[in-house]
Amino acid sequence: MTYNNNKKPIKDNPSTKKLKEEMDSMNSLITFGKFLGVFKKEEFKELSGLRNQLEILTTLPDDFNGFFSKHGWIAYEGFNVEVMKKAIEYAKQGKFKEAEEEILNYYIEDNIRFIISRGASIEAFRARxxxxxxxxDEYVEKHYYACVPLLLMVIDGLVNDISKETGFFAEKTDLTSWDSIAGHYSGLTALKQIFxxxxxKTNTEQITMPYRNGIMHGRDLNFDNIYVAAKCWCCLAAVLDWGRDIMNGKKTAPEPQPKKTFMQQLGDLKDSFDKLEQSNKFKDRIKNWKPRSLVIESNQYKNINSSKLQxxxxxxxxxxxxxxxQMRNYGYMAKYAYLPIKSKQNSQVAREMRIIFKNKELINYEITSINDEAPAITQIGISLEIYYQGIQLKKQTVFRMLIQGDNVINGDNDVQWVIVSGYQLIEYLKLD
Structure with a gap:
C-alpha cells in the first residue's frame, strides 16, 4: 500500500504539522508568559519573530510549487531555502523572468557536485x-545536447531500481511518499506528467522543458539549452531526496500516535518554560563569548599530532x-561528517568516504588558518599533499566545522565537532 495524501498541501505533511503544533504551543507560551510577566519586552519580540519565521518556512514549498512546478521546477528537501524565498518574491511581483533566473543560477557546478555526492548513500545511484x-562535465562545457539525454536516462533507471517496479516516465509509477516534499503530489508526480x-510531431522550435518523449524519440530537436538541462538536475536532486525517503521506510505512513492528554500538554508547557530559562542563560554565555586570536606561524601545524592540540x-x-x-579508516572518518539526515546510518557515510578517499593517499597536511567565525562555527584552512594516480598534488581546502549539541559553544568541554564542508572537493581532484 502506497501513501495517499489526498492532495493535501505540503504544509499538512506530518512533520510540518508537528512544527505548526509546536508553533501554536509557542504562541500559548508567549501569551501565558506575557500574562505572568515572565518575558522581557525584547524576549517577547524574539519569540514572536521566530514564530513568524517558522510560519514562512512551512508555506515555502507549497508557494514554490504553486508558482513553478508547471514550469519544470519543484521544491525538495535539499533545495536552498533562500533561493526559494527570493524566487517566490519575484513571482509575487510578476517578475517571472527574474524568478526563473534566480532558480537557474542555483544549478552551478559546485551545487550540482554536492547533489551528486549526497547521492552516494543510495545504492541505485552509485551505479549511475x-x-x-x-x-x-558536459553541463559545465555547455554541451547541453549531451548532458540532457544522459540525465534523462539516469533519472529513469534510478527510479526503476528504487521502486523495484517501473521507471520515472512509466504511467503507473508511483512517485509519492509519506511526509515528503519531493514525494508530494505537487512535486515529482506533477513533474513526471509534464516531462x-x-x-x-517533429518540432524545430526551441523548448525549455525536458520533454522525454520528444527528446529521446527525436521529435523535439532544439533542446540544447541551459533551461532544459538545469530542470533535469532539479528533477534528479528531487528523485534522490525521494529515494532517501523510500530507503528510510517513508513510502507508507506509520501507525497514528494517540493524542496527548491535557495533563501531558501542561507538562510540555512546563518543559518549554524550563527550556526558555536554559536558553536565557545560554544567551548570556553567547554575549560574553569572544573568538580566539590566533597567529599561525609557518610549519607550526605541519603534520601535527592531534594529541598535541587543545x-x-x-x-x-x-x-x-x-x-x-592516512590510516584509511573510513568508518571513523564517517563519524566526523555532518549528517543533515538524522536517519542516515554510519555505514552509509563510511561508503561515501570510501568512494571519495580510497584512491587518494594523504602524504602531508598543514593547518594554515583557524578562524572562529561564530560560537558554534570555525573555519580551518588546510594545505594537503595528496598522492593520486601517480602524481603528488598540493591542494588547499577549508573545513567548515560545526559544534554538535544543545547550549554548547567553542571552548566547552565534552563536545563534538563535525565537518560540514571542505572534504567533498577531494572527490573531484583534477590532474592540473
Missing part, C-alpha cells in the same frame, strides 16, 4: 554516479579526521 559526473507529455577544539577534530584518512 559516473554517468552523472559525465553529464556534469512525459506526448510529443508526436582538547575538544575544532582543530583537534579536523586533524583527527586527517589522521584517520
Amino acid at each position: 554516479r559516473q554517468l552523472s559526473l559525465n553529464a556534469l 512525459n507529455s506526448s510529443r508526436k 582538547a575538544f577544539s575544532p582543530e583537534k577534530f579536523a586533524v583527527e579526521f586527517l589522521e584517520y584518512w
Whole structure:
C-alpha cells in the first residue's frame, strides 16, 4: 500500500504539522508568559519573530510549487531555502523572468557536485554516479545536447531500481511518499506528467522543458539549452531526496500516535518554560563569548599530532579526521561528517568516504588558518599533499566545522565537532 495524501498541501505533511503544533504551543507560551510577566519586552519580540519565521518556512514549498512546478521546477528537501524565498518574491511581483533566473543560477557546478555526492548513500545511484559526473562535465562545457539525454536516462533507471517496479516516465509509477516534499503530489508526480507529455510531431522550435518523449524519440530537436538541462538536475536532486525517503521506510505512513492528554500538554508547557530559562542563560554565555586570536606561524601545524592540540577544539577534530584518512579508516572518518539526515546510518557515510578517499593517499597536511567565525562555527584552512594516480598534488581546502549539541559553544568541554564542508572537493581532484 502506497501513501495517499489526498492532495493535501505540503504544509499538512506530518512533520510540518508537528512544527505548526509546536508553533501554536509557542504562541500559548508567549501569551501565558506575557500574562505572568515572565518575558522581557525584547524576549517577547524574539519569540514572536521566530514564530513568524517558522510560519514562512512551512508555506515555502507549497508557494514554490504553486508558482513553478508547471514550469519544470519543484521544491525538495535539499533545495536552498533562500533561493526559494527570493524566487517566490519575484513571482509575487510578476517578475517571472527574474524568478526563473534566480532558480537557474542555483544549478552551478559546485551545487550540482554536492547533489551528486549526497547521492552516494543510495545504492541505485552509485551505479549511475559516473554517468552523472559525465553529464556534469558536459553541463559545465555547455554541451547541453549531451548532458540532457544522459540525465534523462539516469533519472529513469534510478527510479526503476528504487521502486523495484517501473521507471520515472512509466504511467503507473508511483512517485509519492509519506511526509515528503519531493514525494508530494505537487512535486515529482506533477513533474513526471509534464516531462512525459506526448510529443508526436517533429518540432524545430526551441523548448525549455525536458520533454522525454520528444527528446529521446527525436521529435523535439532544439533542446540544447541551459533551461532544459538545469530542470533535469532539479528533477534528479528531487528523485534522490525521494529515494532517501523510500530507503528510510517513508513510502507508507506509520501507525497514528494517540493524542496527548491535557495533563501531558501542561507538562510540555512546563518543559518549554524550563527550556526558555536554559536558553536565557545560554544567551548570556553567547554575549560574553569572544573568538580566539590566533597567529599561525609557518610549519607550526605541519603534520601535527592531534594529541598535541587543545582538547575538544575544532582543530583537534579536523586533524583527527586527517589522521584517520592516512590510516584509511573510513568508518571513523564517517563519524566526523555532518549528517543533515538524522536517519542516515554510519555505514552509509563510511561508503561515501570510501568512494571519495580510497584512491587518494594523504602524504602531508598543514593547518594554515583557524578562524572562529561564530560560537558554534570555525573555519580551518588546510594545505594537503595528496598522492593520486601517480602524481603528488598540493591542494588547499577549508573545513567548515560545526559544534554538535544543545547550549554548547567553542571552548566547552565534552563536545563534538563535525565537518560540514571542505572534504567533498577531494572527490573531484583534477590532474592540473
